[in-house]
Amino acid sequence: MADKALEVQGLRKSFKDQEVLRGVDFEVGRGEIFALLGSNGAGKTTTINILATLLKADGGTAIVNGFDVASAPEKVRESISLTGQFAAVDDILTGRENLILIARLRNVSAPAQVADDLLARFGLAGAANKRAGAYSGGMKRRLDIAMSLVGAPAVIFLDEPTTGLDPEGRLEVWKTVRTLADGGTTILLTTQYLDEAEQLADRVAILHGGVIIANGTLDELKKLLPPAKVEYVEKQPTLEDVFLAITDDKGSGTLSCVHDKVPDPLSSVGSLLREGSDPDE
Amino acid sequence: MSKTIVLFGRLMRHILRSPDTIITVLLMPIAFMLLFVYVFGGALKGSLPAGTTYVNYLLPGILLIAIASGISYTAFRLFTDVQNGLFTRFNSMPISRSAMLWAHVLTSLVSNMISVVIIIAIALLMGFRSSASFLNWLAVIGILALFTLTLTWIAVIPGITAKSIDGASAFSYPIIFLPFLSSAFIPTATMPKVLRIFAENQPVTSIANTIRALLNSQPAGSSIWVALAWCVGIMIVAYLFAMRAYRAKI
Numbered sequence: 001m002a003d004k005a006l007e008v009q010g011l012r013k014s015f016k017d018q019e020v021l022r023g024v025d026f027e028v029g030r031g032e033i034f035a036l037l038g039s040n041g042a043g044k045t046t047t048i049n050i051l052a053t054l055l056k057a058d059g060g061t062a063i064v065n066g067f068d069v070a071s072a073p074e075k076v077r078e079s080i081s082l083t084g085q086f087a088a089v090d091d092i093l094t095g096r097e098n099l100i101l102i103a104r105l106r107n108v109s110a111p112a113q114v115a116d117d118l119l120a121r122f123g124l125a126g127a128a129n130k131r132a133g134a135y136s137g138g139m140k141r142r143l144d145i146a147m148s149l150v151g152a153p154a155v156i157f158l159d160e161p162t163t164g165l166d167p168e169g170r171l172e173v174w175k176t177v178r179t180l181a182d183g184g185t186t187i188l189l190t191t192q193y194l195d196e197a198e199q200l201a202d203r204v205a206i207l208h209g210g211v212i213i214a215n216g217t218l219d220e221l222k223k224l225l226p227p228a229k230v231e232y233v234e235k236q237p238t239l240e241d242v243f244l245a246i247t248d249d250k251g252s253g254t255l256s257c258v259h260d261k262v263p264d265p266l267s268s269v270g271s272l273l274r275e276g277s278d279p280d281e
Numbered sequence: 282m283s284k285t286i287v288l289f290g291r292l293m294r295h296i297l298r299s300p301d302t303i304i305t306v307l308l309m310p311i312a313f314m315l316l317f318v319y320v321f322g323g324a325l326k327g328s329l330p331a332g333t334t335y336v337n338y339l340l341p342g343i344l345l346i347a348i349a350s351g352i353s354y355t356a357f358r359l360f361t362d363v364q365n366g367l368f369t370r371f372n373s374m375p376i377s378r379s380a381m382l383w384a385h386v387l388t389s390l391v392s393n394m395i396s397v398v399i400i401i402a403i404a405l406l407m408g409f410r411s412s413a414s415f416l417n418w419l420a421v422i423g424i425l426a427l428f429t430l431t432l433t434w435i436a437v438i439p440g441i442t443a444k445s446i447d448g449a450s451a452f453s454y455p456i457i458f459l460p461f462l463s464s465a466f467i468p469t470a471t472m473p474k475v476l477r478i479f480a481e482n483q484p485v486t487s488i489a490n491t492i493r494a495l496l497n498s499q500p501a502g503s504s505i506w507v508a509l510a511w512c513v514g515i516m517i518v519a520y521l522f523a524m525r526a527y528r529a530k531i
Contacts, residue, residue, distance in 0.1 A: 052373040074375060082373040088366030092295045104287045105376050147370075 005030045005155050005186035006051065010060035013046055020046050022210035023060065028188060028203075030154075033181045035201035036190045042207045044190035045085065048157045051188070052082040065154045081148035082157045086164070087140040088147075091133030095124050095143050098132055099150060106151035118146040122176065138169025145176050149185075156180065158189040162196060167240050168247070174199055284376040288384030289391075292358060296392050302354050306396055309457075310347035311403055314339065317466060318407055328468055333497075336409045340401070341492035342465025344425060345485060346457055347400055348393050352432040353453035355389040359440030360449035363530070382437065382527060389433040390426060397425055417495045424495075424505075427512045428488060432456065434519035441526045465489040484511035 006028040013021040020043040028034040038044050049055040051062055053073040062069045065079035089098050096115050103111030119125045122142045127135065132143055141161065148156055158177065162170040177200050181187055191197055197204045198218060205215040214221055237245075296302060314336075317325075322335040329338055362368045362381070371381045401409070413421070435452065443449035460466065462476065463485040469477050480486055487507040494501040 054369060054373055077373060078375040080373065082370065084366045084369050086366050088370040090291065090367060091365070092298050093291065097294075101287065101291055102374075105284055105371070105374055 003030055004028065004063075005032070005065055006034075006188060007063040008047075008051070008060070009062075011047065011050060011057050011062060012059035013043070013050065013055065013057050019210060021050075021057075021060075024207065024210070024212055026205050026212055026215055028186060030186055031181065031184045032202045033177065033187045033189065033200055035197035035204045036188065036207055037192070037194065037197045037204055038190070038207035039192055043210055044192075044207055045159055047207070048082070048159050048188070048190060051076075052080055052157055053077055054082075079153060080155045080157060081151075081153040083144055083148045083159065083161060085159045087137075087144035089132045089135075089140055089143050091131065093132060094129050095119060095132050095135070095139075096128040098143060098147055102147045102150040108151045114150060118149060121179075122146045136169070137165050138172045141165060141169060141173055142176060145173070145180075149180070153185075155186045155188065158187060160190055160192065162191070162193070167243055170196075171244075284380040285383045285387065288371070288381055289387045292384055292388035293391065295358065296388070303396075306347065306351045306354060306392075307399060309350055310343045310396075310400055313346060314343045314400070314404065314407070325467060328471060330468070334408060334410075336404055336407050337411070337497065338493065339466060340404050340409055340496070341489040342460045342463070342485075343404070344397055344400060344492070345428065345460050345465060345489060347396050348425065348429050349432060349453055349456040349459070351393045351396055352389065352429070352436045352456070353450040354392075355385060355433055356436040356440040356443070356449045356452065357446065358388070359385050359437060360443050360446060363441060368530070385437070385440070386430070386433050389436070390429050393429045394422075394426065411496045412498045413496050414498065417498060420505075421492050421495050424488065424492060424508060424512075427509070427516070431512045431516040431519065434516055434523050437523035438519065438526055441523070441530050459483065459485045460489065463489060484508070484515070487511060 004027050006026070008024055008026050011021050011024040012019075024043070024047060026034075026036075036044050036047060046055065050057045051064055051069060053069050053076050056070070064076045067075035067079060069076050089095075090101065093101065096112075096119060099115035099118055100111045103114045108114050116125075116128075119128045122145070124139060124143060124146070127139060132140060135143065145158070145161070148158075161177065162173050165173065174196070177187060177189065181202075189200065201218070203215070203217050204221060205212045207213075214224060317339055318336050322339075325335060329335065362385075368381065372378060411418075432453075435456075439449050439452045463469075463480050463483055465485055469480045469486070472480055487504045488511070490504045491501045491508045493499075494504065
């Protein structure tokens, strides 16, 4: 049991007469990136909100980091961090002040040091003393995720981390998430983008009609389909490839490798984040 | 408690970084004070009790208007936190769930007391004089603080539940208007009967009369108890509704 970061069993939740979750079961191992995939309104956010102790379930159990969300919500809140659907940063404070604020609230020692480390790690050092309200969408999201890392919580919930971001912002976030997982943090992320789940997750669960209808590694899920046929198709660049190629003004050239081949995540993560892919710089 | 202080520090930084909110809050009451004292003051002199200068008569009402307009920013700040997700973020962190709400209440109290001090300073420049003792001043500050708290708990309700910024701050307009239909600017004696009955029995009249009496070292009589009863009564009702809205949100 101790190797599980999340254990969810028979989770049920209704809003008025609408039954959103009808017995959701899944488990996430420590250090795993687990993607909850589903269309809009499938109940992804509801699930996350229950796990983050923001909502009470109508039935079922949810154990986070060994603590029951219903009976030990304070312990759960000490174990987790929630990054909601929209970047929750204080626009009036600077990036650095945002991080220091969270560090103080989490009783972390040396808040300023923690803030500076995270700013450097997320390529925000150059914008540290700018108000977060002046950040681009991608930078805001990176700050948002950095704020979730303060105090090194065991489990991080990322609710649709790339919704509303432009393609570059999306890549920034993907790289960030991969870096996190390397540090041993358990990540539960929700997404409605199939490629996002494919790019990031160790395991994927599909939430549909209030229940998990499929759950496994990407390879396991692929086996659910009829065997693949071999076809020869000319690889046309997608509009995203084109967009990224012609807007790539950093000269790093690392952006183009995203789609058809997955590079070793580490190699591109480090360099691009540190380069400071900050459009305002 | 220490978390409340951290969050309070954050909100005070907001206020210091948006001087426009300070100016907006102060500008209107100061403009009213100038208008009433220098434009209408001469003509109104006859209706005032003998020996009272108009700026002395007027100041309590101006202070109440300033607090009522300051309070709309309390709702605005809370609304912004709910809207941009910080409310949710703090609620998923290991801090007491009331810490954030109390930080807003404390910010409201402190920022309004700052406006009160600034307005009193300007009134002094305009000739306001008080013979009040230290104890009387303490009582005045206490009543203004109580009035602020009462309006703050009212402001929390739209701050949490409003769907738009306009909705979050619109509640304060009738409250800002209330002093005009009271004894705050002019004694109620010359008002038409219906209006006079309303004016004499609404909370602002007793609060303004109490503060005026305290500042002029006159006996406040029963008006102080009426004022306290209004404030405490409204505050309890507003607090209960605010906490209900708050709990529904988390």
